[in-house]
Each structure stands twice: as structure tokens, then as C-alpha cells.
Amino acid sequence: MQPKTRFTAVAASVITLSVSLTGCAGAGGGPAQGGKDSINVLMVNNPQMLDLQKLTAEHFTKETGITVNFTVMPENDVRAKITQEFSWQSGQYDVASLSNYEIPFFAENGWLAPLDESVAGRADFDQDDILPAYTESLTGTDGHLYGEPFYGESSLTIYRKDLFEKHGLKMPDNPTWDEVAELAEKIDEGEPDMKGICLRGQPGWGQVFSPLTSVVNTFGGTWFDKDWNAQVNSPEFTQAVTFYTDLLREHGEAGAAQAGFAECLNNMVQSNTAMWYDASSAGSILEADDSPVKGKLGYAQAPVKETEHAGWLWTWSWGVQAASEKQDAASEFVAWASSKEYENLVADELGWASVPAGKRSSTYEQPEYQKAAPFFDAEREAILNADPKNPGVQERPYVGIQFAGIPEFADLGTFVSEDVSAVIAGKTSVEKALDKGQKRAERIAATYRD
Amino acid sequence: MSVATKQLRLSPKRRLKNSGRRNPLVGLIAWITALLFVSPVLWMMITSFHSEADAATNPPSFFAPLTLDAYAQFFGAASGANPWPPLINSAMASVFSTILVLLLAMPAAYALSIKPIKKWTDVLFFLLSTKMLPIVAAALPLYIFANFSGMLDNIWFLIIMYTSMNLPIAVWMMRSFLAEVPVEMLEAAQLDGAGLIRTLSQVVAPVATPGIAATGLICFIFSWNELLLARVLTGVVSGTAPVFLTGFVSSQGLFLAQLCAASVVVSLPVLIAGFAAQDKLVQGLSLGAVK
Numbered sequence: 042m043q044p045k046t047r048f049t050a051v052a053a054s055v056i057t058l059s060v061s062l063t064g065c066a067g068a069g070g071g072p073a074q075g076g077k078d079s080i081n082v083l084m085v086n087n088p089q090m091l092d093l094q095k096l097t098a099e100h101f102t103k104e105t106g107i108t109v110n111f112t113v114m115p116e117n118d119v120r121a122k123i124t125q126e127f128s129w130q131s132g133q134y135d136v137a138s139l140s141n142y143e144i145p146f147f148a149e150n151g152w153l154a155p156l157d158e159s160v161a162g163r164a165d166f167d168q169d170d171i172l173p174a175y176t177e178s179l180t181g182t183d184g185h186l187y188g189e190p191f192y193g194e195s196s197l198t199i200y201r202k203d204l205f206e207k208h209g210l211k212m213p214d215n216p217t218w219d220e221v222a223e224l225a226e227k228i229d230e231g232e233p234d235m236k237g238i239c240l241r242g243q244p245g246w247g248q249v250f251s252p253l254t255s256v257v258n259t260f261g262g263t264w265f266d267k268d269w270n271a272q273v274n275s276p277e278f279t280q281a282v283t284f285y286t287d288l289l290r291e292h293g294e295a296g297a298a299q300a301g302f303a304e305c306l307n308n309m310v311q312s313n314t315a316m317w318y319d320a321s322s323a324g325s326i327l328e329a330d331d332s333p334v335k336g337k338l339g340y341a342q343a344p345v346k347e348t349e350h351a352g353w354l355w356t357w358s359w360g361v362q363a364a365s366e367k368q369d370a371a372s373e374f375v376a377w378a379s380s381k382e383y384e385n386l387v388a389d390e391l392g393w394a395s396v397p398a399g400k401r402s403s404t405y406e407q408p409e410y411q412k413a414a415p416f417f418d419a420e421r422e423a424i425l426n427a428d429p430k431n432p433g434v435q436e437r438p439y440v441g442i443q444f445a446g447i448p449e450f451a452d453l454g455t456f457v458s459e460d461v462s463a464v465i466a467g468k469t470s471v472e473k474a475l476d477k478g479q480k481r482a483e484r485i486a487a488t489y490r491d
Numbered sequence: 492m493s494v495a496t497k498q499l500r501l502s503p504k505r506r507l508k509n510s511g512r513r514n515p516l517v518g519l520i521a522w523i524t525a526l527l528f529v530s531p532v533l534w535m536m537i538t539s540f541h542s543e544a545d546a547a548t549n550p551p552s553f554f555a556p557l558t559l560d561a562y563a564q565f566f567g568a569a570s571g572a573n574p575w576p577p578l579i580n581s582a583m584a585s586v587f588s589t590i591l592v593l594l595l596a597m598p599a600a601y602a603l604s605i606k607p608i609k610k611w612t613d614v615l616f617f618l619l620s621t622k623m624l625p626i627v628a629a630a631l632p633l634y635i636f637a638n639f640s641g642m643l644d645n646i647w648f649l650i651i652m653y654t655s656m657n658l659p660i661a662v663w664m665m666r667s668f669l670a671e672v673p674v675e676m677l678e679a680a681q682l683d684g685a686g687l688i689r690t691l692s693q694v695v696a697p698v699a700t701p702g703i704a705a706t707g708l709i710c711f712i713f714s715w716n717e718l719l720l721a722r723v724l725t726g727v728v729s730g731t732a733p734v735f736l737t738g739f740v741s742s743q744g745l746f747l748a749q750l751c752a753a754s755v756v757v758s759l760p761v762l763i764a765g766f767a768a769q770d771k772l773v774q775g776l777s778l779g780a781v782k
Contacts, residue, residue: 081727087743091570098571110727113572115740118722125723131638133726302742307547326744331544
């Protein structure tokens with residue numbers, strides 16, 4: 042071929058290829074993409090969500106004819122993406138996984154479609170079976186329901202029964218933090234290869250501050266008092282953070298300043314730690330068939346100090362974007378994913394330990410579930426005792442146990458958590474860290490006082 | 492024998508110089524440096540063949556039993572997620588943006604080096620200045636624009652973005668390569684009556700092939716690896732491989748082996764492109780160096 046003809050041929054083929062491809066927007070676009078019977082779901086990549094992704098096509102799509110396209114992302118990324126999508130109401134995603142932290146203010150901003158009739162109103166959905174704490178947390182100030190829980194959790198003290206027996210120790214059903222600290226010390230002495238306790242130390246409002254805020258509550262502290270005064274460097278808050286960071290530094294895991302849920306889970310599975318205070322949903326991973334610590338664990342309530350209960354309340358729920366043009370298909374999907382029917386399906390296909398539980402009272406009544414989840418009783422008790430409106434010793438202007446339910450909290454919590462992590466790493470003092478946090482919190486509080 | 496190695500072997504002067512300086516210590520340092528650079532990649536490859544539990548141990552257990560589980564997970568064994576659409580999207584975005592960049596950069600570089608236009612230094616500086624704005628600053632305006640123009644989650648919008656992102660670098664690189672083309676050749680072509688397009692395609696292009704290959708490869712790699720814009724501008728349909736890759740990072744449960752397997756698969760096209768263009772690349776990159 043002559044050079045000139047070759048050049049023309051190449052150019053022509055490039056142009057032809059380009060033109061032929063302009064018809065499609067990308068490789069993900071099959072024939073059903075964007076069609077009437079397909080919806081787009083944006084969700085966090087927790088194991089329960091991945092099970093859902095696996096089971097949807099075979100069951101939901103087969104039964105309803107609605108194709109579901111999932112986009113799965115890590116927690117922080119999915120939060121950023123959801124906020125971006127929903128604040129612009131681009132309508133690109135019909136359904137998203139949202140927590141009880143976001144749903145109240147997303148609803149307030151008009152970004153979510155109410156689900157009272159489309160989901161809760163369905164006779165076979167049985168909204169009354171959903172634990173009341175969730176229905177309450179997912180209801181907007183206008184009285185409408187804006188989210189349906191997919192799975193829920195509280196926090197528990199998880200400990201190694203076998204080691205406690207070996208050393209003649211006893212974990213009370215409702216331990217206090219002083220008792221837990223004492224137990225951690227004894228285990229630390231008795232088991233040279235193990236650490237007494239694992240607690241999150243990784244920066245992030247949803248990392249270190251999930252367990253830590255619940256400690257602050259029970260020590261009598263709060264982020265803001267009822268008149269919107271910041272309380273971050275108050276004596277109670279300071280005492281709680283000092284206790285937590287000291288406990289971690291003395292009896293906590295190696296590399297605590299960078300340890301989050303996943304790292305502590307790992308430490309527990311690999312028998313590097315004897316106790317762990319964290320989300321009750323960890324139970325289903327620890328009791329899975331392939332877990333080396335299956336059957337060796339005991340579950341007690343969240344440790345307390347000044348309050349009667351300290352367990353938190355969290356749920357990954359489904360919210361439907363107000364701008365979605367496929368409201369019917371979207372609510373059909375939400376009603377299926379949060380249903381009893383779906384829980385039974387997971388039980389049949391993957392076993393009862395994998396069921397996205399913690400949201401329906403009926404699940405706790407299932408004998409098979411009780412057998413597969415030895416933590417069920419402790420978890421149910423913790424969720425029933427959780428009071429997001431009044432989790433501490435004082436009245437508060439916001440809702441939320443392990444977080445303050447205002448949009449600014451994500452930023453504030455993360456900001457303060459970085460210094461708390463630095464305290465754990467021995468790089469700064471609790472007082473310095475909290476004084477800095479107080480200034481930031483005071484600025485936020487001022488906007489609410491006005 | 493490749494062109495590059497042939498040149499090296501045919502240069503007795505350089506060989507003499509090298510043998511004169513042969514020093515085992517230098518060799519050792521070179522090996523250690525190379526190993527240091529390669530070790531994260533090696534670790535990634537080994538981890539990708541371990542089970543999740545073995546991958547998560549600290550210190551790492553290099554000699555744990557090997558398994559292909561993580562690769563099975565990447566191809567959707569557990570979640571049913573299909574990795575091919577994001578891989579195809581990435582390939583489309585990288586290939587088309589690279590072609591567009593080369594088509595646009597060549598005439599631009601010609602006008603800035605072979606037949607410099609007036610104030611060509613200003614133009615070069617202007618091109619460079621577009622790289623001074625951090626992309627993240629433009630992310631939100633781009634998202635809003637894409638949302639209103641209906642181009643959100645469209646791979647062609649991403650191709651345009653990647654083209655504009657890589658064009659300044661390509662023009663700068665190509666300019667230095669084109670500056671190597673002997674003026675006599677261009678004059679001869681002109682005397683023979685060749686027009687601009689013909690000069691570019693038949694005289695300049697063959698001489699500058701190594702440079703074009705190096706530029707193309709770099710643009711391809713930049714587009715293939717780009718995450719920020721892809722994450723902001725794509726969604727269900729046009730998500731690219733890097734966005735898909737981040738989906739393996741979980742805050743609950745173990746993911747290291749899967750993530751390593753996914754990273755290995757996603758890195759392969761770039762590695763293959765790199766190996767394929769190795770000869771041209773070495774020539775292209777050393778063109779400026781021996782000037």
C-alpha cells in the first residue's frame with residue numbers, strides 16, 4: 042500500500058469507528074440500560090450489599106422484569122458521590138444506600154422521595170415488623186418516612202469466652218468501662234501474645250468517633266448542649282477521650298492510630314486481641330463458617346459509666362432520589378431488598394449468618410437465625426435500648442448516638458478525629474486536641490444559635 | 492534485534508567507556524534500586540495469589556499456599572459484578588483520547604517548532620499554564636456542565652476531557668521531537684511540491700515515529716490511570732477500570748487479595764503497551780537526552 046493511501050485508510054477507519062461508537066455512551070450500556078425497566082443503584086461495598094448484587098438478577102429481575110445496575114464504592118467515596126448526585130438531583134441514580142446519619146437532612150433538603158405509601162404502605166412489607174428505633178430515625182421532620190433499613194446494628198463488647206474461662210475471668214452482661222479496662226489489663230498480663238482490647242483509632246468521624254462518641258455519651262459528655270454551646274473540651278468529654286486513648290495505648294492493638302473496623306476484625310479473627318468493642322454486625326463475620334474464632338466468642342452490652350446503656354444505632358438504608366424518573370421501579374426494589382422474603386432468600390442461598398439482619402423483630406424470632414447468630418440476643422437488646430434522641434445525661438439539640446445529626450458533623454468529627462489519632466500515636470495531648478476541636482465546634486454552634 | 496539494541500551494539504565507543512568503568516558495586520546498587528522499585532509490584536502479584544486471610548497477616552506471609560480465588564472474585568464469582576464493561580470503557584477512553592491527542596498535537600507541534608508562528612513561546616507557555624490549575628478545582632464545574640448538557644456518565648465526554656488533559660503535554664513533547672527533524676528534508680519536500688498534510692504524514696511522521704510513540708504511550712498511560720475525573724463524571728454506564736478498582740476497598744471485611752488481583756489485571760494493558768513500545772520508547776525518550 043502506498044503511504045498516502047495507507048494514511049487515508051487509517052484516518053477513514055478511525056473516523057468510521059468513532060461514528061459507529063458515538064451511538065453508545067459506554068460499555069456498560071446494554072439494551073436495558075436507561076430503559077423503563079431498569080434502575081441504577083449506588084451503594085457502599087459492604088459484604089451484605091455484595092450478596093444483594095449477586096442475588097438480584099436471578100431473583101428480583103426474574104420476578105419483576107426490572108434490571109438493576111449497581112455501582113459499588115468504598116464508604117467514603119460512596120458518601121461523596123451520593124452527596125454530589127443527590128444535591129444536584131441529577132437523577133442518574135434512582136436508589137442509594139444511606140445511613141440514619143444522612144437521611145434526616147437529605148429529607149430536609151428535599152432530595153429524597155417519601156416511602157410511606159410506595160414501600161411502607163404495602164401490605165406484604167409489614168412496616169410494623171421493622172424495629173421502631175429505625176422507623177423513627179428514618180422519618181423526616183415533616184413526618185414522612187424517607188428510608189427503609191437494609192440492615193442495622195448497635196455496638197457490643199465482643200470477647201473471647203475460651204480465654205476468659207482459662208484465666209478465670211468473667212465478663213458481666215452489662216459491663217462498665219472500668220471493668221473492661223481491668224479485664225483488658227488481666228488478659229494483657231495472662232496472654233503475652235495477645236492484646237487486651239481492640240478499639241478503633243483511625244481518623245474519620247465514622248471510624249474512631251463511632252465508638253468514642255458512645256464513650257463520650259456515657260462519660261457524661263456531648264458535642265453540643267441544648268442551647269448549642271460546643272462542649273468538645275468540657276471536663277466530661279476530656280475525661281472520656283483520655284480514658285479511651287490511655288486504654289488503647291496501654292492495652293490496645295499495635296498500630297492503633299491507624300486501626301479501623303477492618304483492622305480490629307482482622308486482629309480478632311487472627312487471635313491477636315481478646316476483646317473488641319465495635320459494631321454488632323461484626324458478629325456475622327466472626328461467626329461465619331470459615332472464621333477461626335467461630336463459637337469461641339461471647340457478646341456483652343456496650344460498656345457504660347454514667348448512663349444505663351451506651352450502644353449506638355446505625356443502619357444502612359435505602360433512599361430513593363426525589364428526581365428519579367423511575368419511582369415505581371425504585372420503590373419496588375427497596376420493598377424487595379428490605380423485605381422478609383429477601384432475608385429468607387439469603388438464608389436459603391448463603392446461610393442464616395449472612396442475612397442482613399438487625400432491622401426486623403421477626404428475624405430474631407427465627408430459630409435458625411438464633412442458632413447461626415449467637416449474638417442475636419445481645420444485639421436485639423442493644424438496639425431496643427438505643428435512644429438516638431437522648432443517649433447521654435443531658436438534653437441535646439440534635440439526634441444521633443455515635444454522631445451528632447447535623448450535616449457539619451462529618452467535617453467536624455473528622456477534623457477532631459485526626460488529632461485524637463495523633464494522641465493515640467503519642468504526638469499530641471488530649472487537651473491540645475480538644476481545644477482545637479472546640480474552636481471548630483464553636484463556629485458551627487454559632488450558626489445554629491443564630 | 493531491536494533498533495535500540497542495534498544502535499547500542501554498533502557503538503564501540505560507548506562499549507569501551509562502559510567496560511572501563513565496570514564496577515561490581517555499581518551493579519549491586521543498580522540491582523538493589525531495581526528491586527526496591529519492583530518490590531511493591533512483586534508484593535502485589537504474590538498477594539493476589541493468596542487467600543484473603545493470608546493476605547491480611549502482619550507481617551506478610553509470602554509463602555502461604557497459592558490460589559486463584561482472588562482472580563475469580565475479580566471476575567465476579569461472589570458479587571456477580573462484570574469487570575469487562577469498565578475495562579472496555581477504559582480502553583475506549585484511553586485509545587480514542589490518545590488518537591485525538593496525537594492528531595491535534597502533531598500539527599500544533601509543527602507550528603511551534605518547524606515553522607514557528609509569531610509569539611510561539613507565548614503559545615507554549617499558555618499550553619503549560621493550563622496544567623497549572625489543579626484538576627480537582629475544575630471537577631465540580633465540569634460535573635455541573637455535564638449534568639446540564641446531558642453528557643453525564645457518557646464515555647465521549649470523558650474522552651474529550653482526557654484529550655484536553657493530555658494535549659498540552661503532548662504538544663510540548665512532540666515539539667522537542669519535531670525539532671530534531673532536519674530542515675533540509677522539509678525543504679526538499681517543499682521543493683518537490685508536497686503540501687502541509689503530505690509533509691506531515693510522509694516526511695515528518697516517519698522521522699518522528701519514536702517521539703510519537705513515546706508521546707502516545709504516555710498519553711495512554713495517563714488516561715488509563717486517571718481516577719478523579721472518571722469518578723466524578725461517570726456512573727453506571729461509563730465507569731472506567733480505576734473506578735471499578737476502588738470498589739474492592741471495603742470498610743467491612745477483608746479485601747487485600749481481591750484488590751491486588753484487580754490491580755494486576757488493570758495494570759496489564761499498560762504493561763503490555765509499554766513492552767510493545769519499548770524500543771520506540773527508549774529511542775523517543777533518549778532523543779532529547781543526546782541532543
